[in-house]
Amino acid sequence: MLPRFIQKMHNRLKRNLWQLPHAAVPAPFRTEAKRDANLAGEIAAYEKSAGLAHGAGSLPLRTLLRIEQLLPAREISSAETGCGKSTIFFSRISKKHRVFCLDDRDAGPSSSVRYFMNCPATRIGAVEVVYGPTQSTLPAFKAHDPYDMVLIDGPHGFPFPELEYYFFYPHLRTDGLLVLDDIHIPTIGRLADFIAEDSMFEMIERIGATAIFRRTGAPVFDPFGDGWWLQNFNRRRADFNKDVHLKDGGRRKPFSFEGRF
Ligand SMILES: C[S@@+](CC[C@H](N)C(=O)[O-])C[C@H]1O[C@@H](n2cnc3c(N)ncnc32)[C@H](O)[C@@H]1O
Secondary structure (H helix, E strand, O other): OOOHHHHHHHHHHHHHHOOOOHHHOOHHHOOOEOOEOOHHHHHHHHHHHHOOOOOOOOOOHHHHHHHHHHOOOOOEEEEEEOOOHHHHHHHHHEEEEEEEEOOOHHHHHHOHHHHHHOOOOOOHHHEEEEEOOHHHHHHHOOOOOOEEEEEEOOOOOOOHHHHHHHHHHHHEEEEEEEEEEOOOOHHHHHHHHHHHHOOOEEEEEEEOOEEEEEEOOOOOOOOOOOOHHHOHHHHHHOOOOOOOOOOOHHHOOOOOOOOOO
């Protein structure tokens, strides 16, 4: 056991180095996956050869490592929408990892599917891919298992992440994690705010634009009923004088993404 002040200095250094790419962090300060000590190194090596991300952008390795630290200690089953580096990662730490994504293999080097399929670190036998837009595959899919981790990172336009949330939330185990990426997008941020206040979840961490929620033991909200008045987000804001809750978003000119989107 190291003296306390050395332990503190070590932890502080580790925190300061957290933003760096895994390979740039000196070995004693690197975080490793608890379930697979070689995984981070293998992905870091792949990032060097294939690039940090595919065309659609990837979760940073450090975010994936943090998610792994927060997972329940049992053997896990997981699912995600969209694919890429996260697929490589979860193929190695999950018994079974189900992926709902577009088949973009004809997109050449920017393909997300090729990014995980071509990676030697991917445990392809653990991955089940359901190809197609989640807007049509998720409503039709009936063979969900109870999941210990669900990552929502497929289509980002409104209301698609909400639709995905609807089809996944009844299948999350108590203590399981729900990970919502890109909460800097206003509509996804609003979904994160809703989930953070809901009795089925507690928000346990935010890493950059990624929010991590843990499923509580609260009963599953009836997916076929109504019950808006039972949801904390509504209970906190509803005004029974019938004041209308619309924020004027029209005051500011839409942001210009010229050249990017
Ligand atoms: C931001 S990327 C996912 C990044 C991935 N989590 C990683 O760590 O590399 C978004 C993914 O969603 C996929 N996608 C976009 N629209 C989709 C849709 N309607 N249905 C399914 N997947 C979709 C894209 O092809 C891409 O693979």
